[in-house]
């Protein structure tokens with residue numbers, strides 16, 4: 699199994715339950731969901747013309763749509779070659795759930811890493827049972843993809859991006875129609891650090907006893 703890799707870097711997890719935890723980020727290329735405010739629009743298109751050799755994405759310094767094929771064992775070798783310290787690996791994208799992540803999870807978990815996936819919940823999840831699943835539901839996006847009830851049920855954490863009250867209303871409807879497990883952690887994440895979005899998220903989190911997730915890396919100006 700080969701994975702289309704956009705970039706790999708070591709940083710501090712800036713979102714959700716694992717905020718503050720040193721982590722290796724594995725960003726896969728390709729996403730058809732189309733959120734207009736997406737942070738990583740350069741990962742949407744899996745364009746054959748943008749494929750490069752594996753060496754072309756190692757140590758990539760600027761966001762670009764180039765990608766390279768990596769197998770799980772090549773990725774593990776890359777972690778070692780880069781001398782990374784983190785033991786927490788975040789698989790993100792793009793939409794990483796488009797790919798069968800079980801071979802990748804098997805290889806990384808047997809080498810002692812703990813996995814987390816960041817996903818929109820619009821594709822069937824193929825991860826290990828131990829993987830920490832963060833579903834960030836996307837409702838009414840241009841790509842027309844729907845959040846899957848099975849993803850909502852598998853989620854350890856549901857981290858919902860908000861800017862306006864109508865987003866909260868749509869989320870309430872989702873929680874009713876696709877209930878998460880009782881122990882799932884629910885967080886609101888303000889879209890793009892907008893002050894009004896942040897205010898709304900703070901107010902709603904306090905009212906509902908939900909968590910706030912603020913994309914710490916953007917405040918710190920780190921990757």
Ligand SMILES: C[S@@+](CC[C@H](N)C(=O)[O-])C[C@H]1O[C@@H](n2cnc3c(N)ncnc32)[C@H](O)[C@@H]1O
Nearest residue numbers: 735736737738791792793816817818834889890
């Ligand atoms: C770039 S996405 C990639 C993974 C997957 N496609 C998803 O949406 O979960 C990673 C996380 O960033 C969030 N995100 C993307 N753009 C954002 C923005 N402008 N403001 C706040 N959160 C954003 C997503 O909701 C998701 O939780």
Ligand SMILES: Nc1nc2[nH]cc(C(=O)O)c2c(=O)[nH]1
Nearest residue numbers: 710711712713790816915921
């Ligand atoms: N520091 C940091 N934390 C993150 N958490 C989720 C991210 C993502 O893009 O999926 C992300 C990211 O890009 N950087």
Ligand code: SF4
Nearest residue numbers: 729731732733736818
């Ligand atoms: S699902 Fe994730 S990667 Fe895809 S457009 Fe939305 S935020 Fe971006």
Ligand SMILES: [Mg+2]
Nearest residue numbers: 737738790921
């Ligand atoms: Mg990001």
